[in-house]
Amino acid sequence: MPHRQATSFVLGYHGTNRATGEAILAGERSMIRSENSYDWLGPGIYFWEADPVRALEWAEEWCGRKGRADPFVIGAVIDLGRCLDLLSRRSIAAVKAAYESLEDMYRSGRYPGPLPWNKGQTLDFERRHLDCAVIRHLHYLNSTVAGNPPFETVRGLFREGEAIYENAGFFEKTHIQIAVVDPANIKGFFRLPAVPSG
Template identity: 35%
Template sequence: MYNQRPNLILGFHGCDESVRDGLMLDPNKYKDSKEVHDWLGHGIYFWENNYDRALEWAKDKKKRGKINKPAVVGAVLQLGNCCDLTDKNSIDVVKSHFLNLKQDYDVAGLSLPVNKNIKEDKHKDLLLRELDCSVIEYMHSRILTAYKGDMATKGFSEYQVFDSTRGVFTEGGPAFEGAGIFDKSHIQICIRNSNCIKGFFIPRKEIKWPV
């Protein structure tokens, strides 16, 4: 019952300026990420209350030749029924689905996907999360299938489909010598149900106050 997140929060999405401006004109014209290595499964990604990290990500993407002009679009989010990986209940749900997925792979004689490093990452943060993505997508699929089956046969279901997934990640190596604080630690949000996005906005520049 405590998976519901009724409060509004701000999220920031790093992208090309054309994508940002397109969302201002048509906020329903969005694109899900469906990479096999998405950290929180498939959906629309935001950095929670972290404009600077979103812009940094967009600038890094420009360096890789993926976008032309780095920009950030803000969003007002309500996470709804959230698989929050800072919460024990959600972690236990994901763990149980991992065991089921592993069993399925064992029966099929297949090897599970694995999380991988990229050679450019000196901190070995496992930036390609193929295992995590597979487990989370498997969880969403199993829950949705059970929900639809119940609705078709009984007209109701005790299963609750997740609207969003949220996780805290430590990344980038120690912020200073001997630190337990990491340089790129952040909270990431993956929206699956686009109704959780209440609106987009272009972030303002901060002004000096008081003057």
């Protein structure tokens, strides 16, 4: 399932606040893995691939919500390693099969309650409870059931934001996101001289 059919090393950008970012760059603090039930790519440490501008936009939104000052972006060199790469047909097929398995678990009563659901006003679903549950289930199927080595990263393309012109197929905030499941796949951090404006 995981594969190396693409370039293995990529640059990722993580939005945070300056105090946290400086502590990570100084080696005084580790990055914290996100474990929210609505994370778009399941559990992991999140990065925007090759897009420091989008990382800064997110940091500004996040700092505003949390009442924190000084949004900040750090760069990282990431080895995709054993990657569940949702830009490939093979991985998409695996996610579809994991959904069908998860749906069966809920339908049969092996999992209590209703199947999780993505929430949001548009296709941009802000809270991806279903997608997160499916990715978590795929991690379980891959490692525990099939006995394969675990995925080290998950990578996905997301259409987000408004169309950039009438009838466009391109959208303002479309991006590639990476969830690093194994922190050892973050090979190093770097300081950006400046983040260009969008």
